[in-house]
Amino acid sequence: MSTSPPATELTSATSLQxxxxxQPAWPADLDDPLVIAKLTDELRDQLQRQSAQLAAIRSRALHEPLKTRSRSEVGRLLGISRQAVTKAIKVPPMQGAQR
Structure with a gap:
């Protein structure tokens, strides 16, 4: 019987570090590397979904100030370039609730 902490413990920054x-050895007190590999795949997929959601939210939020301000002005207020504002607002809206 293993006394290893559960794979979910790997989600902390300390465990990941x-x-x-x-490397190159695997920490003996962590779960099976294949379990951890599957967990990291699931976490990566979750991060990709969250990243897409955040980009869509940012795009939608930027459209409001652009009704009364230029892209250059909005970029200056956010500390980004006008081109970055243009790129951010081109993100398509999220379709439905993706989880």
Missing amino acids: RVVDA
């Missing part, structure tokens, strides 16, 4: 620092 332990895996990186332990």
Whole structure:
């Protein structure tokens, strides 16, 4: 019977750093590397969905100030270029509630 902490413990930054620092060996007190690999795939997929959602929200939020301000002015207020504002507002809206 294993006394390893559950794979979900790997979600903490400390645990992730332990895996990186332990290379090339695998930390003995962590779960099976295949379990961890599956977990990291699931976390990556979740991060990709969240990233798309955040981009859509940012795009929608930027459209409001652009009704009364130029892209250059909005960019200056946010500390980004006019081109970055243009790129951000071109993100398509999210279709439905994606989880």
